Amino acid sequence: MPYDPQITYDDMLKVWSGGERANYFAPHLSIGEIIFREMERHPKLIAQISATEKTVLTREEVRFNAMRVATYMRGLGLKQCDIVGLIARNTTHLVAVAYACFFNGMPFHSMNISYEQDTIEKLLSITRPRLIFCDGDEYERVLAATEHIKLDISIITMRNHPSGSVRIQDILTTPIEDNFRPARLEQGPDQTLAILCSSGTTGVPKAVTATNSHNCIFPGFLVTTDVVQYTHSTVDWFSGLSSIINAGVFSTTNVIADNDFDPAFMCRMVQEYRIGLVFQCPSHMAMLANCPEFEDADLSSIKHYIFGGSRCSLDVQNRVRSRLNGDLIFSYSITELNSTGTLNLHFDEKPNSVGCPVAGNKIKIIDEEGVALGPNKVGEVCLFNGQHWSGYYGNPEETLMIRDSQKWFHTGDLGYVDEDGFLFIDDRKKDMLKYHNIMYYPNEIETVISQMPNVAEVCVFGIWNAVNGDEAAASVVKRHGTNLVAQDVLDFVKEHIDAQYKQLNAGVIIVDDLKRSGNGKTNRRANKDHFLNVQKIN
Helix, strand or coil: CCCCCCCEEECCCCEEECCCCCCCCCCCCCHHHHHHHHHHHCCCCEEEEECCCCEEEEHHHHHHHHHHHHHHHHHCCCCCCCCEEEECCCCCCHHHHHHHHHHHCCCEEECCCCCCHHHHHHHHHHHCCCEEEECHHHHHHHHHHHHHCCCCCEEEECCCCCCCCEEHHHHCCCCCCCCCCCCCCCCHHHCEEEEEEEECCCCCEEEEEEECCHHHCCCHHHCCCCCEEEECCCCCCHHHHHHHHHHHHHCCEEEECCCCCCHHHHHHHHHHHCCCEEEECHHHHHHHHHCHHHCCCCCCCCCEEEECCCCCCHHHHHHHHCCCCCEEEEEECCHHHCCCCEEECCCCCCCCCCEEECCCCEEEEECCCCCEECCCCCEEEEEECCCCCCCECCCHHHHHHHECCCCCEEEEEEEEECCCCCEEEEEECCCCEEECCEEECHHHHHHHHCCCCCEEEEEEEEEEECCCEEEEEEEEEECCCCCCCHHHHHHHHHHHCCCHHHCCCCEEEECCCCCECCCCCECHHHHHHHHHHHHHHC
């Protein structure tokens, strides 16, 4: 079986290693410097195509636009210690804003457009950016958030511009600074490149720093200059960040779209633009496999279809695999690692495995006492890439909880590594749920339901759906002598929570009592099993 000979196993330490990482570029160069140089080398290649806005930009045009935005930022007096906020879809000029930050050596903090108002305020209060770029669709929400936390800054809109806003097109008229060059990083490769988002153990979002380390560059053996790539992920996800980095570093053509994900539209994009490399989250993958257009779509151009971010049913994987001439590749990582963790390049031999550690990474499995386990033993998955990590911005307590003194990341995922070095993910150790790859915690919904006067106790858990991911469901105990039906709970949550991903999308049941562990604590897994049994009977 042609497994990667670089994968080694240390029987003493019980650690699997992906071997040495290849160095494509001089280690002292920042991501911004690499992209700037590579764009100078291939100015006439197509850098980006927007399938929704119908725009095409060469690498020279993207570089000039990024230089204009970077010059504008320098004119405002922004320094490398300052942060730029992003809350935006994949519109034509978002890449110029991202590259401008890379060129200036200042990180952007990217947030998802679906976040609730309270979440946006919390995140902005953590990083307190000096400048914010957002879509006009979110302008009023962003403005209200900045006013609430007393953040007096400029807001620049990327599309659907409201009256009176500063438009990205206005910024793109900025004359480029004479002899413009990317800034040299004051802290070298250890300096923060970007700040993404991840949920904390309390449900309060964390600002996850990503370093300028070259580890964030995707393994180059899958990417060449003639590749046309596509992901629907925005840059608040690592896959979205990685996509724009790869496009800049490897001179690929990046196809983008600023609409809600539409699987039929994706099928047409693949055929029209001959997309060869796809990065996709499992919920979009399931939507693709289930859409009527999928069976007749011309997907012959796809050479590598990479997916990851949450679990995906083997049925969906097989359906997608059956339509591909190229490879279906399961990927696994966590945002905090700032790099790809594993890749399964042998789907047909090892279906449903997330693969082996990529070069530069290591894996170990530990038990509840922190003792490393050997092959085929289930425990917590830990990842290591040895790079500098600045932790969660403004949150040293949670930083210490996820990364230990030996620089191992404790993922909170349960899994095992088989005798061939392939990692399989079993379950979540934490309560965290993911709906369309947006992370949330059941206790956030429980807190809201508990405010209902007729509710005595509640337990919220995730019911997995191939398209949506973890759909929230609830078992509720009503107060003695009161009337309460499932619809009351559904309506209350809808009234008090705006986010679609935190709705009780899988339903509610009213129970006499919750299932408990031997110590009397609520057993979330047992309540979930009871819910599924009730649903099956009904």
